[in-house]
Amino acid sequence: MTSARLMLGNGLAKDLAADTARRSEDFHQRAGRRPCLATVLVGDDPASVTYVRMKQNRCRQAGIESRHVALPDTTSTEELVAALTALSEDPEVDGILLQHPVPAQIDERAAFEAIAAGKDVDGVTMHSFAAMAFGLPGYDSCTPGGIMRLLDHHGVDPAGRHAVVIGRSPILGKPVAMLLLARDATVTVCHSKTQDLPAIVRTADIVVAAVGRPEFVRGDWLKPGAVVVDAGYNEGNVGDVAFDEAMSRADLVTPVPGGVGPMTISVLLDQTVRAAFEHAGLG
Numbered sequence: 557m558t559s560a561r562l563m564l565g566n567g568l569a570k571d572l573a574a575d576t577a578r579r580s581e582d583f584h585q586r587a588g589r590r591p592c593l594a595t596v597l598v599g600d601d602p603a604s605v606t607y608v609r610m611k612q613n614r615c616r617q618a619g620i621e622s623r624h625v626a627l628p629d630t631t632s633t634e635e636l637v638a639a640l641t642a643l644s645e646d647p648e649v650d651g652i653l654l655q656h657p658v659p660a661q662i663d664e665r666a667a668f669e670a671i672a673a674g675k676d677v678d679g680v681t682m683h684s685f686a687a688m689a690f691g692l693p694g695y696d697s698c699t700p701g702g703i704m705r706l707l708d709h710h711g712v713d714p715a716g717r718h719a720v721v722i723g724r725s726p727i728l729g730k731p732v733a734m735l736l737l738a739r740d741a742t743v744t745v746c747h748s749k750t751q752d753l754p755a756i757v758r759t760a761d762i763v764v765a766a767v768g769r770p771e772f773v774r775g776d777w778l779k780p781g782a783v784v785v786d787a788g789y790n791e792g793n794v795g796d797v798a799f800d801e802a803m804s805r806a807d808l809v810t811p812v813p814g815g816v817g818p819m820t821i822s823v824l825l826d827q828t829v830r831a832a833f834e835h836a837g838l839g
């Protein structure tokens with residue numbers, strides 16, 4: 557039985573982080589301060605606490621200052637918007653990250669829109685989405701941006717290929733569909749109401765699984781030779797694709813862990829340093 561090649565993210569994420577650290581130090585020398593990322597966490601969801609801590613650690617390694625705002629899980633939309641507006645107006649803050657998901661009483665879209673476009677290094681605002689959709693310069697949503705970098709690194713050109721995105725979340729499915737479309741893929745976005753999902757996936761040259769359900773995509777759904785990007789980050793480090801089944805059918809597969817995940821934070825740091833240069837007029 558043939559086996560697919562792995563599309564590993566660890567090494568590429570490290571290379572990007574090393575380049576970011578060099579640019580961060582250059583910024584420090586020229587601006588007399590370090591780039592600064594503000595992380596905002598509402599509540600104490602354990603996975604979110606872990607992801608925010610990973611982001612802070614990676615900031616430290618890259619010479620990026622991180623400032624943390626922790627809010628209780630009873631926070632209202634108005635209170636969160638006020639905190640994000642204050643960070644948007646703070647000249648010492650270059651980038652703002654609001655960890656998703658937020659508690660149910662909060663209007664997450666209203667909160668994201670309180671992030672100034674020039675500080676949206678996580679690519680979650682409508683402004684950033686429009687830039688992704690039109691293929692204009694801007695800040696990518698981090699996981700989708702990481703996926704595009706992974707595809708480029710492995711020589712996968714989306715132009716003219718049928719990409720099937722499973723999932724339509726605002727920070728993953730929708731933006732990755734826009735980035736693929738901007739690179740001339742023919743894109744189909746599938747979701748919970750899609751009829752006969754396996755039949756649609758079987759027509760895909762590139763599959764992006766972003767459903768949030770462990771091992772949801774089965775090997776016999778895949779066209780032989782497909783490129784499979786697993787953007788799942790389920791509990792226990794399990795992806796959205798049945799990995800062994802995909803490996804015996806596809807050409808390229810991202811593993812979980814070690815595929816898309818590590819790219820997410822590297823893109824966030826890269827975009828934070830880019831924002832710092834732009835704010836200081838050094839870009």
Ligand SMILES: Nc1nc2c(c(=O)[nH]1)N[C@@H](CN(C=O)c1ccc(C(=O)N[C@@H](CCC(=O)O)C(=O)O)cc1)CN2
Nearest residue numbers: 607654655656657678698699789813814815817818820
């Ligand atoms: N505001 C945001 N919220 C969330 C985002 C986001 O991009 N912006 N993404 C996800 C979670 N996430 C970051 O927040 C994230 C998930 C997974 C990884 C990662 O590196 N995973 C590793 C395994 C990690 C481990 O060993 O525990 C991997 O796949 O190899 C990074 C970031 C939801 N929220």
